[in-house]
Every structure is written in structure tokens, then in C-alpha cells.
Amino acid sequence: MPPSQTIKSEAIRLFALQGYDGTALSEIAKAVGIKTPSLYAHIDSKETLFMELFDDIAREHTEHLRVAIEAAGHSSLEERLFAVIRESCGDYTLSEVKSTFLKRSLFFPPAYMRKEIQGRFLEAEQSLRGLLSSLFEEGVADGTLRSIDVEQLIASFLCLMDGTFIQTHYYGAEEFGKRLPDIWKLYWAGIAAQ
Amino acid sequence: MPPSQTIKSEAIRLFALQGYDGTALSEIAKAVGIKTPSLYAHIDSKETLFMELFDDIAREHTEHLRVAIEAAGHSSLEERLFAVIRESCGDYTLSEVKSTFLKRSLFFPPAYMRKEIQGRFLEAEQSLRGLLSSLFEEGVADGTLRSIDVEQLIASFLCLMDGTFIQTHYYGAEEFGKRLPDIWKLYWAGIAAQ
Amino acid sequence: MPPSQTIKSEAIRLFALQGYDGTALSEIAKAVGIKTPSLYAHIDSKETLFMELFDDIAREHTEHLRVAIEAAGHSSLEERLFAVIRESCGDYTLSEVKSTFLKRSLFFPPAYMRKEIQGRFLEAEQSLRGLLSSLFEEGVADGTLRSIDVEQLIASFLCLMDGTFIQTHYYGAEEFGKRLPDIWKLYWAGIAAQ
Amino acid sequence: MPPSQTIKSEAIRLFALQGYDGTALSEIAKAVGIKTPSLYAHIDSKETLFMELFDDIAREHTEHLRVAIEAAGHSSLEERLFAVIRESCGDYTLSEVKSTFLKRSLFFPPAYMRKEIQGRFLEAEQSLRGLLSSLFEEGVADGTLRSIDVEQLIASFLCLMDGTFIQTHYYGAEEFGKRLPDIWKLYWAGIAAQ
DNA sequence: GATGAATGAGCGTTCATTCAT
């Protein structure tokens, strides 16, 4: 692995685990196996390193969600929505550590970049809302879902997404992976037509 | 307000906003209006200050939940469960800043006190599970709820709790307060008997 | 014991054990059982406390030496000289802790009072040299001692004094107390007439 | 001189002069001509700096003593013993400042490393006792010394060593250098066979 | 006489960063 990639992956791991303020560049350097000043041959600053990682991962995450949602027609609505949930808790295609990095950055960003980060994410969320919107409208239209306001469906779905993420993080992916299908079943029962 | 109390409340606010590693004692001192060394007339160390705040707030939170759950019998099951959710997202009796402090500490604790914190919280969670357990059993028994395994009910409820907390934090209490009832309605529809 | 006396004795003990720079007023206060600022009802400053202790003990020590040397005629010269040695290593009348305080202050005084302290001690040493001088002259005159230059006798005696002090401090008074008579015998054999 | 060496020599000088507690890293840095944090490119901590210096000097000192004692057979016993004394007061091969550092560390070590230091030195003392032991046994056997218990000879010799060290420190190497031969003569008279 | 609260000075140490090599 080229050193720049090692730096990125170790930085993601440490930022996810310890946060931005809790991670010193010296820790990243040590994890990579070089001395701290050598980092500067590959990065501009701690801040820009962090922001680049955030951008990369946010983009990757959005892309994964899009793919999950736009899955070929042979997947049912329930399957596609469940795939989005699984994706969002890092259990699916995005690695768990990247998922943690992403959510930590969103929920509790480093003070000086709060606005920047939340601004960038609002766009992503808007696009996600758009995709979900089509999905839910379709489901209501074809009678798969109860006749509920789409905005409400989206709100409750996003709430579930955040809940499953936190619990994945808290109980660990493996343990929570067992509970997730049951949780989903109850959620689905609340929105599906009888 | 006595100075020790000012220190506590300012510390809670800053720890909630910026995290443990992102908050310098000098910031707390400045917010209080004293010099940094003067803090040490009131605290033992940054670590113990943090842990004491955590203990206080965790205890207060647990107590609020207990009260919400054990509310007088004239509240319906749905009302009591909803009260727990509202309580848990800081919208009810625990101040929003305390709620943020609590969840941030739990989800992303400072590295060196992770075990301590999570250990202490596991107890609280166990007691919450116990209380919810009685509630759900009762609901299943009297036909208010569908006949679902209580463990699954608890898991999905705790997941909802975390989701609503994150969203409160993310969208702000006021904005999210409007969406919450709708979210609750969909959740309730998933577990209530038809 | 009145508090001022407790302060003095605890300060002597801690200064002897840990040195001036290594002893915080807070330690003295804790040993006395009061809070640090309360010390200032009894002392002017850390510096003056130290200097007063030094003066007290130096004076006491000088007095003890004088008494040992001027002991009634029924003591032999050897007995009187040996008494001076025993006195100087804290084994006799001055407590061991005071002896340690004194020697530590002399050998390695706090930087800012080096001149002050060494100046004061030179006087004391001059007076000790005077007393020893009479003793040795008498011994040479009456044939108890070999016919050696008195200056040389004094120099070797003071050297022995410092050696026995250090060893008392190093091996402990009890252990070294056993060796001292043998050491003295060899020293005496070197200066006594055959 | 490479910077690490400058740091060591300045640290030795200041620790010898002012003690461990009385010497701030900022003083060492200023003496070296760098800023305080720059020290940390060369040292791990103040404590380990001190301990490394102590180890270096103690080892060097022990080696010098060994050489003095094992001097070629053309030196007489008296010459060899006297060489040990001269060596031990820093007048011979170990620089005066190192000698002061060493003795100060031994007699009045910083509180929290007392055991460590004294432990390390006990070994050195044991080896010195061994070497002296052979020397004295030889001297008694060939009639150079009076027939005295070797343990007593060692005890008195070590006592003389400490005395001469202290006086070198106290009167200065130059001044005391003049008195030392006379002091030695009297000591030797006490142990030598007539 | 004792204390809680405060403070300026200073401590040992870590940080992100620079720069010559």
C-alpha cells in the first residue's frame, strides 16, 4: 500500500476511534511507521487531512446509498429500504470504521469545522431525501405502504437510520447485526399496508 | 450562583459542545470569569470534574426515566412510552445541553475513560430494560400490544430512543419536536395491536 | 504542642528529608493538620521559615559542641573528642533529623541563600576550630598526642566529622552507631602518642 | 559539541549545583541556548535525563576507582589507597562537577527516586568493598598494615572517603587539595604497622 | 487563628508545524 493510502486509512481509524481533538499527528505517524514531520510530505495540515477524509467517505457513503436504493427492479421495496439501513450502519459495504468516522464527524464535528461539515452533509441528506421520496411515493402508490404522508415516512426512516447506526456503534456490529432484522420487522410493520 | 455551580454548568456546556479533548480548562475558566489555576480551588482535576459531571447527569437522567415510566396509572401505555422517548431526547425535563453531554460521553467517550463510562452506563441501561420489560409485558398481556417477544420490543424501543436523540441533537430540539409525534405514531403502529 | 512549634518541627523533618526545593508549604501544612494559607499566621514566608530553622539549629548545634568540648576535667581528651564526633553525627544530643537538616543545608543549600548560609557557618566553624585548637595544643603539650602541627590535627578531625555525618545519614544512625567506635579507634591510633 | 552532549553537561552542572528539584528544564535549555520544548528532541523526560546522567557518572566513577585500585604492582599499597581517596573526591580524573553530582544524588536524592538510586549504588559499593577487601587483606598479610579486622579497615576507609568528598565540595578542590596529604598521613599512621 | 477563593509565575510536557539536510 502506498504511504499516502496508509496514512489515510490509519488516520480514519484513529479519528473514528478517538476523535479529531483526541488524535495527535504523532499517533498517526507512529501507526504508519514514520516520523511525524514525514507526514507533511503527504498532507497539508491536520485540518485538511481530516476534511479530505471526510469528503472521500461522505462521497463514498452517498454513492453506496444511491446504489442500494436504485437496486435492480427484482428487489422488493422492503429489501431495498432494509439495504439502505444496513448500509448506513456500516454493516454492508462501507467499512465499520468509515461509518464510525462519518457519523462521529456529523454528530460531533471538531468545533472549527462544524458549519463546513454540516453544510456539506445537508446536500447529501437532501439527495437522500430525494431518493427515498421516490421510493416511498412508489410504495404508497402501489399499495405496498400505508397511505402516509411521504415527509413523515422519510422522517421516521431517517430516525431509524440514526438509531441503528448508534446501536451498531454501541453494541458492536456483530452483536447488533443479530437484532437488526427484528427491529426492521417492527418498523416495517408500522409503515406497511396490512 | 455559587462558583462551584457555575463551573459545573459551564463545564457541561463546553464538554457537550466541544467534547472532553476539545475543551481546555482555560476555556471553562474564562467562561466562569476566573483564571485557570483558580479552578483548582473547586475541582481535583479535569478528569474527575468530567467524571463527576457524568455521574451527576447520568443519575439525574435515570431518575427522570424512572419517573416517566412509573407515571401514575391514569396514563396510558402509549403515553408513558412516549414520555420516555421525549425524556430521552432531552426535550422534556433534562436540559438539552445535559442530554448532549450525556449522549456524547456515551457514544464517543474520551479514550482513556471509555471502559469506566460504559461500565457505569451498562448498569443504568439494565435498570431501564427492567422497567421497560414490565411495561411491555403488561401491554402484551392486556392486548394493547401485538404479541411480540419482549426482547424485540425493547431492542426496537432503545433503537428509536437513540435515533430520536441524535435527531434532536442534529436538527435542534425545536425543529425535531414537531416531527417527533409523527415518528412516534409510525413506531406505535408497528407494535400496537390492531 | 503549640501550632508554631508543630510547624517548626514538621518543617525541619520535611526540609531534612526532601530539601528546600523538594518541600512544598502544602506538605508542611498537611503534616501539621491545617490548610496552607493558615501557615501565614505563623510564618512570614517559606524563605524566612527556613532561615529561622537554620539559625535555631545551628545555634543549638554549636552550643552542644561547646559543651562537649568543655566537659568537666574528669573526662579524658579522647573521651571529649569522641563526644564531639558523636555529637556531630546526630547520635548524641541533637536529634538525627536536625542533624540532617543542618548538614544538608550546609552542603547543598538552596541556591538563593548559599552565601548567607555559608557565611553564617564559617563563624561557627571558626569558633569550633578555636575550641579544638586549645584541646589539641593541650594534648600535644602533655604528651597525649603525637607532636603534630595543630592545624593538621584540626583538618583531619573535621574531615572525620564530615565522614561520620555522611555515613550516619547514609547507613542510618543505628547501624552506623555500631561501626563508629571502631572507626574512632583507628583514627585515635593515628594521632595518639604511642 | 553535539547538542545532546551539551545538554548532558549543562544538566550535570546545574543538577550538581542546584539539585534536581532546584533545577528547571528551562534553565538547562537556556544554558544550552535552545527553547525548553526543544529539549524533548533529545531527552524523554526530566526524570530519565537525571537517571541516565546518574548511571553514566556512577559507572564512570566505579571504573576510575577500579583502575586506581588495580594499578600496576609498582605502586605501593599506600599509594594505591591514597589514589582511591583522591579519585573519590573528584580531584583526580572525574571532574569536580560530576563528583558533586554523584555525591549529591547519593546523599540527598530526589524523593521519588531514592530507592532506585540507593539500590543502584549499593551494588557499586559492594564491588568497591570487595576490591578494598583484597587490598587490606594483602596489607595485613605482608605486615604493611597493623593486624586489624578487615571490616573495620573498610569502614574507616569509606568514612574517610566521604569526609574528603564533603570537604572537597565545601572548601573547593584547590584549597582542600593542599590539606589532603596531611589528612592522609594521619589516617595512614593509624592503620599502618609501626 | 483559620479558611475559601483567588492569582501571577512557573512547572514539565505535548502539539502542529517548519526547515535544512
Add this chain to the structure above:
DNA sequence: GATGAATGAACGCTCATTCAT
């Protein structure tokens, strides 16, 4: 591309001391 050496800024914390109570 990597490093040793350095640095200004800041950190958590202790110190001797003051002062109102």
C-alpha cells in the same frame, strides 16, 4: 520522501502568596 532539530502556543497543574471573611 524522510528525518532531526527546533519552535510558539498551549496544555493540565502546582507553587507561594494575598486577602476578605
